[in-house]
Amino acid sequence: VSLEEEAQVIPKTPESHPELKLDPEAEKTISKSIKDLSSSFNALLKNLKNELKEVDIADVVEYLEENGLDYLPFDDLKTAKDFRDFINKVNEHYDFLDCSLLQLIAEEFATDALSEKFEEHSNVAAEFRESHTVDDLKYNLTEIFNPYLDDFEKGPIARIDLNNAWNGVQLSRLRTLIGCFFPDIKIKRALTKHVLIKCRSVHITYYMTESADQIQQIIACARERVDFMKHIGLYHLAINGEVILNEAEKKDFKFESALQEAAKVGDSEAVEVLLEIGRGTDVLGDISKALFHASSNNHYRVVKLFLNEGANPNVRDTDGESAMHAASRKGHHKIVELLLKEKADPNTCSNNGITTLMLASFNNCYQVIKLLLKEKVNPNIQTKNGTTALMLASQSGHTESAELLLKAGADPDIKEEEGWTALMIACQSDHTKVAQLLLENKADPNICSNDGRTALMSASFNNCHQVVELLLKEKVDPNIQ
Structure with missing residues (x-):
């Protein structure tokens, strides 16, 4: 399926879909926050380049290796002519919403003042990512994600379409979602430099930099995870033109119901x-x-x-x-x-x-x-109609279970609301082994129910020959009326 053909099979959003509303003042506040974060980051990056223009690149690379940043292209970074060249080589690993890589470098090689400013910026950016949903940002998504994508327009892409419930999810959680299919995004890529997000139901375009072999592996893996996709709220996924999932959007999709369904299976x-x-x-x-x-x-x-x-x-x-x-x-x-x-x-x-x-x-x-x-549970607890665990084991003929209960102190002579005991229940159901076990544990065979029936009467009425013989050996009174 080509990308052009794919566009024809993507379910269309109905014209009647209600337009999402955002308070104008809230929109202004969010837009200002984005501009402030972007401006703050650009100033910090400029200052970092100036402060570290004489830094030994080998020292920076060694420091990052020691900190376990294995996703970085260390061999390529070692060839950087200077720090500006180094920054260009790690370009895809930071942005104004997540500059943890640059913050780490600043902590070790920049002045304390600049390092503290990076920390302050990172805290504000983290709060922004966690506190704003996709719905909050819908008027600003293009402003956040578009500027970086010119270099990727002709490359392979993935289309991820999500049910409307994703509008209420924090921006930071989208990295989790994309990382389910493209693991590299979770650890090494700046989200804004590889993703375009459009809002109504949530449409994500992921600009891929994986190799052709990696893309084929991703496609093969995705084909085996269709149920997983549905459980987390996807209704369409196409990778490099190959459609993996294509269903109608579920307007009633809820994360709570999805979680319960995933738990069931x-x-x-x-x-x-x-x-x-x-x-x-x-x-x-x-x-x-x-x-x-x-x-x-x-x-x-x-x-x-x-x-x-x-x-x-x-x-x-x-x-x-x-x-x-x-x-x-x-x-x-x-x-x-x-x-x-x-x-x-x-x-x-x-x-x-x-x-x-x-x-x-x-x-x-x-x-x-x-x-x-x-756990020392009480084996003699009774239900509202007086039934005990021993009665239930006796009714079903479970000798092993009855034996465990008796050893734990279950009373065989407790009566339920109609006056029946465990022995009477076992005898009526023709469970000879259970009846014998109960008798061995001092169950009284002559107890009468509320209507005057005994264990022997019940066994006789139901033609339970072996049980009758067992009871007679116990010298029960056959003349009770």
Whole structure:
């Protein structure tokens, strides 16, 4: 697909799309900030060139090597005739919004006064990048990004089109986004010298300086990451004329929903990017909701990302269930262990009084039961209708789970609201091994339910021959009425 053909398949923004508004005074303030930053930087760069015109280039290169700036073309820099030539060779690695490279040089080789001015400028620039969104800057984007791009117009480009939610993202976060596909931008390139950004939905043109082989590798890698792109809000990506993704813009795209979807499917890369994009903002909502989905689907790395980001493992959904419930129900013992380390409450109950131990017992999640009992959870907690974990294990015929519970002090004679015990439930369900285990642990076979039924009656009614034989061996009273 040629670039001309690509232009025909890019989804058009509907004419009815509402024009974004910006307060005129705010626009003036932003425009002034940009001009002040640009002017300040140009003055600092001029002073740095003057102060270091006699500096030994070999010393500068050695200092940068010692500081681990491996992305710089050191062999080429060593051939610089003087500091001005050196500055020209590192041109793509700084701009007025990010001059950390020049600040580092100034700290070592310039006067203290100039070094302090670079630090002041860097602080103001960092605050500008973090405090302004793409939407804030839409009237100034051309002013920020256009001046540097004449040299790249005939080279290869990448087109990245983002859903409208990206308008609310800080300018600094765009580097994170571009770096997902073009890693060099994250560490070595001044954003303004390689990118053009247009605003309505967010359209990014990235002017590529990678080699032909590198571009082919980037394209091949991108083709394997289409789901990732959708999760983080891309709807179109074309690299050097090759269309990788081309869908209609999602007007209802929200980062919060995208994060939950990425958590469900275990897209850890998308989760990591979305967390970085949303850090310090409210665009992701409560990330603890997404933690629930990741825990339920056994996505260990994603769960760890959320916990490291400060997600609360004890947040409950509308049914009163937490991430611990979600993981315990499915036997994800590694997730349960991780949540417990982060102070998840093992005794938490749902709105119906269901505990994590009950869910694990009902589903015979042996490893989870062991972890929970190690935390000294109470095996005799009852739901609103009186059900216990032991009753649920007995109902499902899970002998191993029942044995763990009994060893931890589960009472086999507790009754639920209709007067049924774990033994009665096991006998009715024809679970002979569980019934035998309960009897060995002193379960009373003669207890009656509220309507007068015994374990023997239930087993007899359901034609459970082996259970009946077992009970008769225990000398139950067959004449109870």
